[in-house]
Amino acid sequence: MNKGHEKDEWDSGVPRPSEALPGLDQEQLRVLRQVGRQWHRVAPRSATEHRALPVNPDTGVFPPAADIHPTRFGQLVRVSSLGGGVSEQRADGADEAGRSPVGRFAHRSRRVLLGAPLKSTAVVRESMRKLVALPVLSADALSSVAYGPEAMLAVLVLAGSTGLAYSLPIAATIALLMLVVGVSYRQTIRAYPHGGGSYIVAGDNLGLMPGLMAAGGLLIDYVLTVAVSIASGIAAITSAIPSLAPATVPLGLIMIALLLVGNLRGIRQAGVLFAAPTYAFILAMFALIIGNLADSAGSGFRPTPAPHPTATEGIGVLLIMRAFASGSTAMTGIEAISNAVPAFRPVRWRNARTTLTWMISLLVAMFGGIIAIVHLRGVIPRGSETVLSQLAHLTFHSGPMYVFVQAATAAVLLLAANTAYNDFPRVLFLLARDGHAPHIFLRQGDRLAFSNGIALLSVAASLVFVVFAGNTDSLIPLYAVGVFLAFSLSQTGMVVHWRRVRTRHWRKSLTFNATGALLSTLVLITAAITKFTSGAWVALMAIGLFFLLATRIRHHYQKADAALRLHPDATETRDRAGARAPAPAPTATPHPVQPEGGWPDHETGQGEEEKEETPQAVHHLAVVALASLDLAGLRALAYAASLRQPTLAVHISPSEEEAQRFRGYWTTWGDHVPLHVVLSPYRAIVAPLIHYIEALHRQRPSLTITVILPEIVTQHLRHRLLHSKDAARLRRALRPLPKIVVTSVPFHIS
Amino acid sequence: MNKGHEKDEWDSGVPRPSEALPGLDQEQLRVLRQVGRQWHRVAPRSATEHRALPVNPDTGVFPPAADIHPTRFGQLVRVSSLGGGVSEQRADGADEAGRSPVGRFAHRSRRVLLGAPLKSTAVVRESMRKLVALPVLSADALSSVAYGPEAMLAVLVLAGSTGLAYSLPIAATIALLMLVVGVSYRQTIRAYPHGGGSYIVAGDNLGLMPGLMAAGGLLIDYVLTVAVSIASGIAAITSAIPSLAPATVPLGLIMIALLLVGNLRGIRQAGVLFAAPTYAFILAMFALIIGNLADSAGSGFRPTPAPHPTATEGIGVLLIMRAFASGSTAMTGIEAISNAVPAFRPVRWRNARTTLTWMISLLVAMFGGIIAIVHLRGVIPRGSETVLSQLAHLTFHSGPMYVFVQAATAAVLLLAANTAYNDFPRVLFLLARDGHAPHIFLRQGDRLAFSNGIALLSVAASLVFVVFAGNTDSLIPLYAVGVFLAFSLSQTGMVVHWRRVRTRHWRKSLTFNATGALLSTLVLITAAITKFTSGAWVALMAIGLFFLLATRIRHHYQKADAALRLHPDATETRDRAGARAPAPAPTATPHPVQPEGGWPDHETGQGEEEKEETPQAVHHLAVVALASLDLAGLRALAYAASLRQPTLAVHISPSEEEAQRFRGYWTTWGDHVPLHVVLSPYRAIVAPLIHYIEALHRQRPSLTITVILPEIVTQHLRHRLLHSKDAARLRRALRPLPKIVVTSVPFHIS
Numbered sequence A, B: 001m002n003k004g005h006e007k008d009e010w011d012s013g014v015p016r017p018s019e020a021l022p023g024l025d026q027e028q029l030r031v032l033r034q035v036g037r038q039w040h041r042v043a044p045r046s047a048t049e050h051r052a053l054p055v056n057p058d059t060g061v062f063p064p065a066a067d068i069h070p071t072r073f074g075q076l077v078r079v080s081s082l083g084g085g086v087s088e089q090r091a092d093g094a095d096e097a098g099r100s101p102v103g104r105f106a107h108r109s110r111r112v113l114l115g116a117p118l119k120s121t122a123v124v125r126e127s128m129r130k131l132v133a134l135p136v137l138s139a140d141a142l143s144s145v146a147y148g149p150e151a152m153l154a155v156l157v158l159a160g161s162t163g164l165a166y167s168l169p170i171a172a173t174i175a176l177l178m179l180v181v182g183v184s185y186r187q188t189i190r191a192y193p194h195g196g197g198s199y200i201v202a203g204d205n206l207g208l209m210p211g212l213m214a215a216g217g218l219l220i221d222y223v224l225t226v227a228v229s230i231a232s233g234i235a236a237i238t239s240a241i242p243s244l245a246p247a248t249v250p251l252g253l254i255m256i257a258l259l260l261v262g263n264l265r266g267i268r269q270a271g272v273l274f275a276a277p278t279y280a281f282i283l284a285m286f287a288l289i290i291g292n293l294a295d296s297a298g299s300g301f302r303p304t305p306a307p308h309p310t311a312t313e314g315i316g317v318l319l320i321m322r323a324f325a326s327g328s329t330a331m332t333g334i335e336a337i338s339n340a341v342p343a344f345r346p347v348r349w350r351n352a353r354t355t356l357t358w359m360i361s362l363l364v365a366m367f368g369g370i371i372a373i374v375h376l377r378g379v380i381p382r383g384s385e386t387v388l389s390q391l392a393h394l395t396f397h398s399g400p401m402y403v404f405v406q407a408a409t410a411a412v413l414l415l416a417a418n419t420a421y422n423d424f425p426r427v428l429f430l431l432a433r434d435g436h437a438p439h440i441f442l443r444q445g446d447r448l449a450f451s452n453g454i455a456l457l458s459v460a461a462s463l464v465f466v467v468f469a470g471n472t473d474s475l476i477p478l479y480a481v482g483v484f485l486a487f488s489l490s491q492t493g494m495v496v497h498w499r500r501v502r503t504r505h506w507r508k509s510l511t512f513n514a515t516g517a518l519l520s521t522l523v524l525i526t527a528a529i530t531k532f533t534s535g536a537w538v539a540l541m542a543i544g545l546f547f548l549l550a551t552r553i554r555h556h557y558q559k560a561d562a563a564l565r566l567h568p569d570a571t572e573t574r575d576r577a578g579a580r581a582p583a584p585a586p587t588a589t590p591h592p593v594q595p596e597g598g599w600p601d602h603e604t605g606q607g608e609e610e611k612e613e614t615p616q617a618v619h620h621l622a623v624v625a626l627a628s629l630d631l632a633g634l635r636a637l638a639y640a641a642s643l644r645q646p647t648l649a650v651h652i653s654p655s656e657e658e659a660q661r662f663r664g665y666w667t668t669w670g671d672h673v674p675l676h677v678v679l680s681p682y683r684a685i686v687a688p689l690i691h692y693i694e695a696l697h698r699q700r701p702s703l704t705i706t707v708i709l710p711e712i713v714t715q716h717l718r719h720r721l722l723h724s725k726d727a728a729r730l731r732r733a734l735r736p737l738p739k740i741v742v743t744s745v746p747f748h749i750s
Helices: A004-011 A026-042 A044-051 A088-092 A101-114 A130-146 A148-164 A167-191 A198-206 A208-240 A242-265 A272-298 A317-331 A348-377 A387-396 A400-433 A451-467 A472-501 A506-530 A532-564 A568-580 A603-607 A631-642 A656-669 A686-699 A717-722 A726-734 B004-011 B026-042 B044-051 B088-092 B101-114 B130-146 B148-164 B167-191 B198-206 B208-240 B242-265 B272-298 B317-331 B348-377 B387-396 B400-433 B451-467 B472-501 B506-530 B532-564 B568-580 B603-607 B631-642 B656-669 B686-699 B717-722 B726-734
Strands: A619-626 A647-653 A675-679 A703-714 A740-749 B619-626 B647-653 B675-679 B703-714 B740-749
Touching (some): A101 A242, A148 A167, A167 A317, A167 A472, A198 A472, A208 A387, A208 A400, A208 A532, A242 A400, A242 A451, A272 A348, A472 A532, A532 B740, A631 A647, A631 A703, A631 B532, A647 A656, A686 A703, A686 A726, B130 B148, B130 B272, B130 B317, B130 B348, B130 B400, B148 B167, B148 B317, B148 B348, B148 B387, B167 B348, B167 B506, B198 B208, B208 B242, B242 B400, B317 B472, B348 B387, B400 B451, B472 B506, B472 B532, B619 B631, B631 B703, B631 B740
Parallel strands (some): A619 A647, A619 A703, A647 A675, B619 B647, B619 B703
Antiparallel strands (some): A740 B740
16 A cells, blocks of 8 residues: 555556656666766767767758658658647558558558547546436446346246246345445445555455456456347347347447447547436336336236246255356446546545445346346246346337337447446556556557457457357356456455554444455355356356466566666676776777777676676677678678678678689678678578577677678568568577677668 | 570579579679779778677687587587588578477478488489480370370260260371470470470570460479379279279378478489389380280270260360360370480480480370270270279279289379479579579578479469369360470470571471471460360469569569669769768768768768668768667667767657656766657657658758667567567568668567
8 A cells, every 4th residue: 555646546547658668766767877977987078979960850840841742751741849739640640551552541441440549638537427427337237137137037947936936035135235245335435536446456455366366357257248248238139129139149249349449449438328328228127117017016916927937957055056146147347336436526435435326226126126027927038038028028018118128228238348348458457557467458549548458358258259159148157257256355355455444434344345245255156166067167267367377477577677677786797897897988999899908708797698788888790691792782781881890791602602702702892891601501591690690699798799681672562572581580580699789771672 | 595505504404502692794893893992992991990800700610619518599509611511410400490499399390301401512413324214204294194095085975976986086196296296306305405494495596475485384284283193193093992082182182292291302303213103104004005905806806885975065176176185185294305304314315315205105105005995995984983994994803903003003193293393393493593483482492402392383283183173184174285385385496496506407307396386386276275164264374374473573673683783873973972072081080970071962862772882971870769768778779879870869758748757867867869759649659750760861861870779589489479569560660761770789588
């Protein structure tokens, strides 16, 4: 909690784009200053001299605006610089692909689909009124009643009429659970007014591992929210139009594609568009419940007997527990409000709490009402038609009200899927910020959306949807595990939190949270055990895999950060080395063939470390790899020689005869640069050159060897096949070698 | 013919590995000398100074052999240099992929499959005795009787018994054609003692276009030789073992794979292994013919009536012509001996002619004999069993002789396919040498095989085999066109040749060649017309496509050669520029911020041309692209500054806030290098940087801008995903810009 402030700002849900560029801490700044002094001490003159540039770096003023005319660079226009206004056209200007016709087409399609880019400053804090926040944030939770009761009944019906009799007590338990968890989350809202997602609460209070477990549960949960909501939404549609049933999978993929594009555009979580479906759904559900109750009132609330389902399993504790776990999926999405406290108007936490109370009340009422009328009307789950659709048919037949119920259900479910699109990339962003996920998830696209996370969610959800053929029943067993894992960890975290902070009413809050944590954990265990073979193992495995992966990623980033970090050791080594072998004043011998003090005798150790932070610590050797003495080769040689560092030319020759010929050319040219010919009797080019350069490196590990490669660049991609790819292959092969700098001198053929 | 000498040496079939490295002509040498003088004139001191290197380029002597111990480079060992013995281990040493476990596995598999690499000097001229040359070179031609007669009969049988009656006269015509073409090729052997392939003869005498047409015909021909021979060989096997018939396609692909591996190993065209199948086949055919004749003698050579085939088409000129064109496929491979004259023992051309005569005699005898016994025994083509197999069954029943006939047939057909594997890459090599095919076909693999050509043939043949389901009948219509196109052009070329050279007996030779050319052309036209719809159009289209492609490739290479060529214009421009604006003596101002004579006023024109052949013509600006001031960034800065050229650092910042922070770090460090921050409000990194560098370039086009990129290199490929790929993306995006040199300064995280 000591780094609470920084976190708080972040958790507020307004990610800064500069997060991908981490800052330096005090120690690193000290080292930086120290390194800088070393630069200054030895090369003051050259440093000043270098300040004079042959160009004006502020390109915004040169050439004058009137001078701008289309160059061969086509659509690329003026670059304005820091402080100046940045024209939309410029920074928009098609990424590197933008020049080829394919690239231009891709760019245009992108703009049509996704819209013009948005500036970072376009990130605004949303402040929602409670009446707007309620529908936006509770779509996920409320829409769960579309599949939760049905999932429960689908298990109970296995035991026939005997099983169905248990639906009322199980539903009552679930409703109680909803209340407990709701009250528990009210405590979280108070404690984390900047937003308390499960990952943050669990990580803050329980430590890294539980935090990661919660994050894994959440990510799985979001993927399944998309899959289940869309499966359920399509079921609402196919119940109304049965002829669409065979197209379930393509329809689902189309919906995911729509969500993908919409979210890449950067759909904001607000406005009437998002409030309407939820209110319509609430209206539809209450109409449904009241209508059915009214019909039932005619028969004196005597339950219509269910159509004698054949029992395939005996009733037992396991079956009841399974039904309970399935029904608990009606609770998914309860946590949404506690994550989004900053989105409320002030006093934020108080408004959020009120909204949560409303939501829980609605949820319990709708869940209870549906179970009640299901019981009264004797409806049982059927593969081809959802329970809600059956109930709607009973009361509204196929009239406009029936269509309204189905349409509202489908719409709210799509909206619930969209909620996952908002939260999944944000959890990944938080994970990436802490080094548990690849840094690409830190990046916001030019529409301010976390494009990579959105894309990943779409791919994962599509995969799940296709594998389970868009069948809600098959998806439910996977669903509960992730949700309740996150619930349990988050609420356990709150228990620890209250014990630690002991603010006002902490005992009461602790009790509520502890109850919530206990019950959630019980559901989690129930779900994991009873549903293990029918799908929970997939979710558990996925969470385990995520945990493993996140740990490995974290490990690598820590190693990388340690390697990249400015640390005092490096400078001190340099200081000592400097004292022993003072670097030459560059003005005295402008092209030092050898440092005046001789080569550092510990050069192997120092040299391999790639820690030359000062120019005088860099000892150069330029190696020009030449295949032939054509213009491209000569240019590379001229470039190398113009650097005024020791230069060596290397030619790989397939035969003694060719080697002689090349030496002849070299003599004709004037032998201005030492030439070494390596014979490659097996005609390979890359391997011998790599070996040769490696041998040079081993000879004097303190040298920085710049390998200069002439590279022919063709205008058209299709011509690239016609030229040797040796330069690219060499570059790739030289990558792993330490202290080898690769320079490509291009030669353009248009 | 004036470049005859060089060609002759090449056509001898011993390609030099240095062909991929073209030489310089007199004009280019003159230019080279001139450029060299300019280097000398201005920078004599620095040139001498630079000769002192911090390393010994002859790495073979350093470190002493005893000092070698395994480094982190693992299997890479000592590099010996020009003149020294090259240890097998070294130049063999796994290409760049060899370090990763996958790479090592690939490398080992390669060695097991393909064997140890071979030195270029291992190319030896084969000198074959006639009795060895005959089977090796005539496998293709002789094996054609396995499918030629059957293809003819398959057409005639469509007209029922009436059609079959025409088999004898058509066969007689084909036999005559064989004799004429044989005699015609005897002339080619005399005129082209170094080997006269159709591409060379047609190209030499008729010009570029006919040469390319011939080459296209040949390439198609070789692909079809593989497909038809293997299809026919498998038919021989499935005739004997009908249960294998459903596996035709996989069997064929396995055979192509075997040929691929065998030829990548570099199978030599000699030895008993290759002589045996052909002799066995000749033996088998004569046994078959004699056996059947003997059986037939019992019935007084009275033809057994064919089993009343039902006529589906009426007999007509078109059908007879189609039968003739199909039967002509028995002639494929006749040209092999004339291509391979240098492979004979001296007097080469005389021995080759004798062998050709033998081959033609055998071919005519076998072809005639088979047609005769087919007629006598009343055999007609059946889908499930080849004609040869039916004939063998009739005489030898299912005894060991039957097995021998079938085995010999399959073996010789596989050998015929192997012939194509020798010739296809060679034709591609010749095409690539002349710039009509990508230069990759010039390369010999480490087993001295033209690996790329071999791979291309395998892919093409597999494709054709799969598309036509390994059905000989469907492949035959494609076959004749390519063969006879090459025949016609080659022999027409010879007619022109004789008219030009008028050596002894030229009139007689001209007459023979003219007859051959005429008849071949007639067959070509017949085949193209009668078989157009049944497949010839595919072959014709492929030839046309090849022609188009080859022309485009040639065009590009010519442009590239012209661009790369050392030409006097460039130097003269430089001379004049030098006179106007003498370059500064590098010792006076070691770090010229501006040339003493000022920037050339025509710099746009000169600068964009990338023709700096002298160091003093290169004006530097180093631009370091920095994301953050970590060790990798500082190293890149130190590297840039150590080059002692004007240096500018550029930072792309997503927000004003981050820009300020970065400027703060810069000041802390000491501001040793001018810094320019580009604001990227849409968070893109690559595009703004490209635009900025492009703006710098436009400001002063004569500058060579070196973009220095710090690049994090991870040890494991899987970690690469975790780091920004911006460096690689920048490199790709900067490629098309003129005069931008890209330098990657690696920072290794292990």
